Amino acid sequence: MNESSNPLPQHAFGESADKLLNDLEAYIPESPFLHELRNSLHQLSNLKLALDTSSIVALTDHRGIIQYVNDKFCEISQYSREELIGRDHRLINSGYHTSAFMKNLWTTIRSGQVWQGEIRNRAKDNSYYWVNTTIVPFMDEEGKPYQHLAIRNEVTKLKKVEAELQTMMTQVMQIQEEERKRFSRELHDGIGQSLFSLIIQLDSQLAEQPSPVLENLRSQVTDIIKDVRGLAWELRPSVLDDLGVVPAIRTYIENFCSHYGIEVHFQCNLRKRLDIRKEIAIYRIVQEALTNVAKYADVAEAHVDVEDQGEIIQVSIWDEGIGFSEESQGEGVGLFSMEERARGVGGYMSMTSAPEQGTSIQLTIPV
């Protein structure tokens, strides 16, 4: 332990390999041992060169005090080596990660396990950069870590694109909803109303003079109205906008039962309206989840629970069907879009399933 709290020798991390290589012959007589040693040192020196060219490397003691950084570290953080050594990583902390995240990192490496993850850091000029980080703890004889080697690669661009992609997804889904709403309204109020006025005209004709041909026509127009309304409803049920997510889910479940022959048990204590974007997210996720139940679960019953827990709305959709394992998961665009919908309104969604154990979808939406 003493050794680790010593002020750091500048050559702390393999810096001495080259020097040793030069001095080898002066200390060790020519022998196969010398030969092997030279080879090993050579390899080590090459390895270090490769690592330094490719990655950001830092070595800290068990408390996280920086003992060594390579040039790449200085370059990206914009701090000089002198500014970094002897300080801890709080210097470049961006304040982005939760304390739980940092706690998990420390618990992992203190227990001697390798930690891997993405961290956002702050450079000297206050700009941010993302690094994909691997921290390897080195243990002493007592099994306590005395040093941590952190190897990082910059992924700022990747993170930026990832964030853009997510924003884009949310926007695309929003546009899709708007379009659906527009078409649904058009169908219902436009074509639907025109057809209805046709019925009224037919009725007045029929009142004057009964005719089987007109009767038949009237019944056909009625069927078309039903179809148009059905289509409008499928696109976007107006009840969702007018009365909220709970009546919308209720109606959806009714139709679902008569379409698929699956009984859905619906429990709900949500009595208030939510932000319409959140209501849409909940509705679409329930819809998608139930469709998946019908397609894959092979069950006669399913469950939907919507629970208002004050701060959050907890939605579960579950069945006791055939389930599936992670590996057998299909193309799964559905699941991806459900996750994105949840994320788009600040919530999150998780799914658990195992063969013969059914499937459960848990959705948490902040109020």
Add this chain to the structure above:
Amino acid sequence: MLQITDEMRKELNQLRDRIYGDLTALAFMSKSGGGKLHWYYVSGSRSNRYRLISFKVGHGIAGLAVRLGRTVTVNALLPGSIRLRQECALMLAEQLHSAIAIPFSSTGNLPNGVLLLGNRDVRTFTDSEVAEATRVAQRLGELCTHPPTS
């Protein structure tokens, strides 16, 4: 409501035996023109879920057969089959992977009923099996004489 007679049951049960099918089923329109179809009798079903299932003309393999007025086939080898299967609640409920749907008419006009043959594995139906089933579909059309009132 359509009344299922013993003779209709017999036709469907015997057909299932003769074509080595896992299931034969009869759907009929709940009222003349438009409207939805319901499954009235299923021979070889795993559950009673079919009693709850209704579908629209044009939807799934059975609905499409009624709309087109011709036989429609679903099996894993044919393109577009996945959608036709997933839109057909009976195929999902009964875990059918191959099926053919043959429309029939009880009025002599547009189709208002459909006969479905299905298997839970991937198979093909021979021409003579299809011809046999088409004959049964016609017979069912004759047997469903009284237009149901709903």
